[in-house]
Amino acid sequence: YALWLRYAAPDAGAAGPSATRVTQLVVAGSPGVPSATREELQRGLAGLQGGAPANGDAVTRAGALLVGTPAASPQIARLGLDLDGLGGEGYRIRSAVVDGHATTVVAANEDIGALYGAFHLLRLLQTGQPLDGLDIREAPRLAVRMLNHWDNLDRYVERGYAGQSIWDWHRLPGWLDPRYTDYARANASIGINGTVLNNVNANADVLTPMYLDKVAAIAGVMRPYGIKVYLSARFSAPMEIGGLDTADPADADVQRWWRTKADEVYALIPDFGGFLVKANSEGQPGPQDYGRSHADGANMLADAVAPHGGIVMWRAFVYSDEEPVDRAKQAYNEFVPLDGTFHDNVLVQVKNGPIDFQPREPFHPLFGGMPKTPLMMEFQITKEYLGFSTHLAYKAPLYEEVLDADTHVQGPGSTVARVIDGSLDGHALTGIAGVANIGSDRNWSGSHFDQANWYAFGRLAWNSDLSSRDIAVEWTRMTFSNDPAVVEPVVGMMMASREAVVDYTGALGLHHVMGRGHHYGPGPWVEGGPRADWTSVYFHRADGNGIGFDRTRRGSDAVSQYAAPVAEVFDDVTRTPEEFLLWFHHVPWSHPMRSGRPLWDELVLRYDRGVETVRGMRETWAGLDGRIDAGRHAQVAAFLAIQQDEAQWWRDASIAYFQSISGRPLPAGVAPPP
Ligand code: GCU
Secondary structure (H helix, E strand, O other): OOOOOOOOOOOOOOOOOOOOOOOEEEEOOOOOHHHHHHHHHHHHHHHHHOOOOEEOOOOOOOOEEEEEOOOOOHHHHHHOOOOOOOOOOOEEEEEEEEOOEEEEEEEOOOHHHHHHHHHHHHHHHHOOOOOOOOEEEEOOOOOEEEEEOOEOOOOOEOOOOOOOOOOOOOOOOOOOOHHHHHHHHHHHHOOOOEEEOOOOOOOHHHHOHHHHHHHHHHHHHHHHHOOEEEEEOOOOHHHHOOOOOOOOOOOHHHHHHHHHHHHHHHHHOOOOOEEEEOOOOOOOOOHHHHOOOHHHHHHHHHHHHHHHOOEEEEEOOOOOOOOOOOHHHHHHHHHHHHOOOOOOOEEEEEEOOOOOOOOOOOOOOOOOOOOOOOEEEEEEOOOOOOOOOOOOOOOHHHHHHHHHOEOOEOEOOOEHHHHHOOOOOOOOOOEEEEEOOOOOOOOOOOOOOHHHHHHHHHHHHHOOOOOHHHHHHHHHHHHOOOOHHHHHHHHHHHHHHHHHHHHHHOOOOOOOOEOOOOOOOEOOOOOOOOOHHHOOHHHHOOOOOEEOOOOOOOOOOHHHHOOHHHHHHHHOOOOOOHHHHHHHOOEEOOOEOOOOOEHHHHHHHHHHHHHHHHHHHHHHHHOOEOOEOHHHHHHHHHHHHHHHHHHHHHHHHHHHHHHHHHOOOOOOOOOOOO
């Protein structure tokens, strides 16, 4: 339950948390954020040091910790620290001498920056870093760093594998579950500053007065932690709860309805963040129902919240009812013509890849394709396609791979990270969203290791340059132990885990090969059904000659949605990275791979490799028995056993199916599926 904020006393014998002791705690400022900061530091230091330090109004002894803004603390003001360029959320941590006393100073322009700095300092202590000679300067790259809860008002979480929604709508606003505060603490500790409380497949009821009171109560808990509350808005709400007979964005009554609704929301929640909208996708209502564009819809809502400083996040995850030539192309086709027509307070929110949160996808071609529009990244933290909560898959390497991908739109170095942080095209409004994996399970995320995905998302949202390995090290130290005999093997498991999932579910660019509906187990044979693109055979296109989706210029031409240097690589079967081979090319089963093996053999060996990696993870974990508390050790061990069985299931089923099509023998030494 404590997540990475366990603040455990040093492990005996291990290179534990820093020996430096904080002797006095001075947090400057009034109630609100500074109180939350003080409480967190007291709690953290009490745990880490075995006793809370004395609180003071000013530094009076060596070994003090001084936290706040120059405006609230004359002692910080006198230090004259350069806080320019840090904005409201950035901070500095400095070892300094304050009125003759050696002091650690956390200074920021605004209280929220000081809170983030306090969490950074606690992280240093938790991970055993020395506190002397510190000179740290940090500021987030992105303005909006948020979670998207796909939580329904009946507490069912769409694609959630961690129990019911934590939002207890029935008991709100009267009962504020202490979990809300712990949720806010955990998010603030990694710099998350926004949360969308309800599912993108939205129920309009959340905008009724009864629910808005509940939302306001949650916002009150989030406020001292710098977290703004947002809501998913159902486009047809004016009809469903407003008594209008249309939701046409060009209709004056509809526009008035949304303006009045926004005024009502802001009267209750002055710092309300804004709306997230899924429109004209998977059956959701939207402006196209009235012959209007996504921009018409987004701008109408944006105008309603603009007087209050709100924003609209309009999702680009769209696909319409007609059968596409290639579903991967649809978002780009619909949105690129609208570039430059969105109002200033609109962000277009784009999933990391063009299909749907698969274990591996190339970056979405909209990144780099809409220079006049701020684009927001949408990652999935919940593991819809990576084994729900029982399979261990650390997703930071996936996030990192996408953020580091080079769009080449303005020459080399035009990374996706630079598209979304606004530096490439000069946007100030920037953001990133993670589809939350949080529920009311005791461990929040459904498994202990899934907490790492929440943690890593926040850390990368703050700074996309961090490495997934360094984040894994931090998280492991804070969550399990600082003992290198624990950290090294655990980080090794984490770093291998996502590639293992890619291998046993379908490597080399295969995608959308899971069972229909639930998206859990293997289903490369899935065909028929409501739409061609809700099947697997649509995506892998295996036949007697070969396998893969031809997205080259000779095929669906999806490659041309990328900038020329990228398009050329993806269009050329000899230059396409092998991990995307079958994403972009239909190749013969005998296609020669870089290993020298034919494609068929390589694919089979990848399935085997995936199972083998999981077996290795399981062994590694078994070796940690006694070094990790028995409760957590046992659950992870049980989940790894499930994962190993299911990796085998994926492998056996996939090989059996594809062999029935390829008709090729298994490579020497490979066990036939049962
Ligand atoms: C996926 C997912 C849906 C979700 C959708 C979305 O298709 O399976 O449950 O609603 O993405 O992102 O809107």
